[in-house]
Amino acid sequence: MVLEQDILPYLQWFLGSSDTLGALPRFLLVALGVALLGLLGGYAVAAARHGILRGGDLTYRTVSAGFRELFEMSPRRIGALAKLAIKEAWRRRVWVAFAVFIVILMFAGWFLKTDHQDPAKLYISFVLTATTYLVLGIALLLSAFSLPSDFKSKTIYTIVTKPVRSGEIILGRILGFTAIGTILLATMAICSYVFVVRSLDHTHDVELSTLKKIAGATGNEGRTSLDAYHRHFIELDVEGAENQALSNHGHYHPISRRGENIRVGQAENFIRARIPQWGTLRYLDRQGTEQARGISVGSEWTYRSFIEGRSQAAAIWTFENVKPPSYLDDPDIPDEDKGLPIGLIVRVFRTHKGTIGKAIGGSIQVRNPETLLTSEIDYFPAVDAKVDEQTIPRKLTNIADGSEIDLYEDVIQDGKLEVIVQCLEPGQYFGFARPDCYLRMPDGSPILNFVKVYLSIWVQMVIVIAIGVSASALLSGPVAMLLTVSFVLLGFFRDFFVGVAAGTEYGGGPVESLVRLITQQNVMSPLKAGGAEPIVQGIDFGLQGIMLSVAQVLPDFSAFSTVSFAAYGYEVPAERVFQDLTTCLAYIAGLAVVGYFLLRTREVAR
């Protein structure tokens, strides 16, 4: 699982910490800034049209009316308006989006095949991405054209002549479109899940001619038939092991045997929802000195950093709130089954070939962070770039004196535990990022995980609806759509946008980039504009300031996506879901207020 941005605990994210600004203070600051700007802008327009004093009076009355209306809003009226929006959306054939989705699923087979090493990842990310784009598209069309078409067809008069408030119209629309979008999304979610499960569903036959005795052990080994572009090796009648088609292409099959009749069951473990408990990671360099990061091996992608083999270099994870299993004191369960399950992803980097076909060896140790009591080295062959599910045994050996130690009593202290991983071979390296080692909790429900991912798509949809409805309160349909599309696009490329605004991207600001593009100058050399460089850069300075301001309210759509969690087979953390929902709520609140004031500028809504 690649997790390029850390997920902070909810409260820390919400309120902030000593070195980061929390979501709430940030929201309040942005809201204050937008409010002040709105107030000044509104007053400037009013003063220009009605004079300084009258303009001030109008501004005051509009703002105070707005506050009053805030407390006078009726859920019943909002509900009625939302119902109206649902009806309108249905009339505008919103179900066409669902039909398109079904067509996409029907023809997805042209582009998707199960001939990948991890087909579930591909199928899941495909359906979730397709759903995201489709739902965002439909949310955009619904929200941006709704109010303008009402204005155009004058049906808005039938609403505003009723005792409803502008805020209720905006909120009603947002909620109505959200409701219809939710139904659409839920239907798509069910279809997607069925599509993924059905597409991946397969079984095999045992190729009886391949069955032979396992050398030096009991039981037989062989292979299955080729189905869905892959085979499995099988092991039958091995003492102490279940009959199964061994894991390949991200799944395995149970095998039932009745005499000569061998039957391979359905694929299992294709779709998973692993629940990891992540810790914090620090590195030791080859001299054993602590470092924030390991060595770079020259990879352009700097997600992982590396530790050198057969040296003091190590990756050390510290886990907190480590709890022993509930069955720790159950005498019927042997100590061997009471270990601590962990997941480890190792990225191997070889500076020489080593022994071809032989995995690079690594070691795992556990350490008490307080007493530094450390276990004996446990050797493991590195499985490159795959999740290696291991268990740290309960009974360990103390590396200092060879005495037996208990993982839960001696090593874990106050719920804290350190896991030390090293590479054992000289000239070879192991690469790690923080999420590459975690404590394995029992798997969650894949269906529930699917729902969580859809919830993140839902959040994006609601934000697009809120932007669209608010923009359409003032602008015409096409212009509102363009504005919303711009927000969505910039939101998907927010990092780049912020980079241009902050001047950290190559090629300068927007005008400089345009000049470079037209004059075919590369982005690295200083700008040549025939002496007009200061003017170009001066304009850019102003534009970059505006861009930075816009960036403060720009939703980060790429960060909302939790598709990769489901695709990699990990549960979306609850913290992440709550953070997204809170952000969504903030956008609805903020945009509803903006929408309200924009609607108030229209003659009809006064």
Add this chain to the structure above:
Amino acid sequence: MTEHGSFYRKITYLVLIAVLLFPISYLGAPATNEVEGGRLAQLRAEHDLGQSDLGDIDPASETIRLATLGLRGVAVSMLWSKANEYKKKEDWTNFRATLSQLSKLQPYFIKFWQYQAWNLTYNVSVELDDVRDRFHYVKRGIEFLKKGISYNRDSPYLLSELGWFIGNKIGKADEHKEYRRLFKNDDDFHPPTRPPEKRDNWLVSRSWYETSRSVVEKDASKIGQKNPVIFFSDPARAQINYSEAIEKEGTFGEKARSAWATASKMWDDFGKLDIKSSQGFNIKVGTIGKLAEETEALEKKLAQLSPSAIEKAIKEKRASLTAEEVAVLELPEEGLTDEQSMQKYEAASKLLVQPTDVAALIARETPELAAEARRLASRIVSNTAKMRLARNNNEVVNYDYWAIRCNLEQTPEALRARELAYTARRVFKNDADLLQARELFEESFDEWAKVFRDFPELPFDSVTGSDIMEYVEQYATLLQQLDLNLVDEEVGRNFPLWAVVEANDMSGIYAKAAGKYLRNETVTNGDESTDDAGAQDGPAAVDEPVEEDALSSDVEAAEPATPAAANE
């Protein structure tokens, strides 16, 4: 006129439209089974540009290209960018899925298939650690190329690339042992009609090269910018590689001999093949000797026409030199400045007598022989140009070496030598039987010595030499475990391949010993009484003294013995 203006205008338009229909019909009429269609349809058929001429027509590809509504370029750019991003972030599943989408959008873009197949087979595969995972992606690249070929079945570029991937990536990578084994055992990769003995990567590679070659044989223009000499040598090289590979894996005897015999025949056929050179005429890389003989005969004929013509031509040339040029020609080589050297070279060049100069002189002096002299001179010039090109291309593929190699590897001595070395290594590594391994190595070296005597034209510093050097290094390791050294008197004096060692010892650790034993052998062979041990123990000296002389004499010529060294 004004009243009917609108009517007349419409009539004019209709007439113009009707007139335009003729050129449109002439150019664009579609072809049917009976009618060959308009000019464009004819051109399409002539140059195999119809979609069905290129390869399979994929409805999915057609649909998706239409569905982009003219924004195919934008979609392609975005997908390429996405593919790069996935590759950077090591997301191989999505990387492959993106390539699959791209292949639907640009199925006839040959470079796309080449580039991305290379990416999968060479770049992605090495990112993985497990050799089976690596092989998985090597295979994915190969399958990707095959898919490209299904759209572009007559592209020698893709067909050759496929031959290269299957041959060189599987057969020459560091993991070639594992790859070759996995390739052979991969029931799902090979078509059911391919028998197990044909599942060798080099044989499969050879068949793809041959398919590629047959495409070019049908339409020479399809070769494009490829070097024709390398292109046509590929099938034979694959067969050579196959023969080498099976021997390295322990297959000897008739199977190996037959493999080398096939390679020899293929290489010979390649040498006789007419290949169009960059200068427009055909050359044969394997027949330089014949051409040289023919040219020599022509030169003789030209000289016979007027025996004194060449001398006269030289005199004329010399007479045409300026006094300054004559002076610079007479200067000794030593102590010349750069400018003087250049002047001397230019003056010397002016003295070179070309066949055309001789022909011109004959024509002037004996006009009745002019036609014959010009004809001969023209053929000599043409032959010389052909020889030069053929020699250059001969060197490009190292034709002469491989021709000798294919012949010598078929000999019982070479087959036995390789088998002995292979067995020696196994006995050494697996059984740790040092004495037997040593014996086997030494027998193998004796056989190699015979091979070198039978093929004196084989250079010591060739690939064969470095192959043997590998055996020698293993032998040296073995000796170390017996507390011996290759340079020790008792070992070195009996070792028959010092000349090979001297030519291939890159580290230079045997340079002194090689010199010593080679010189001793020379002395010993010349005068047995001076060194009894050498005369008795040296296998070549004992078994076949005459050939040994021949072998030694080469080395002697390269490094003359000194009296001091002979006395050692």
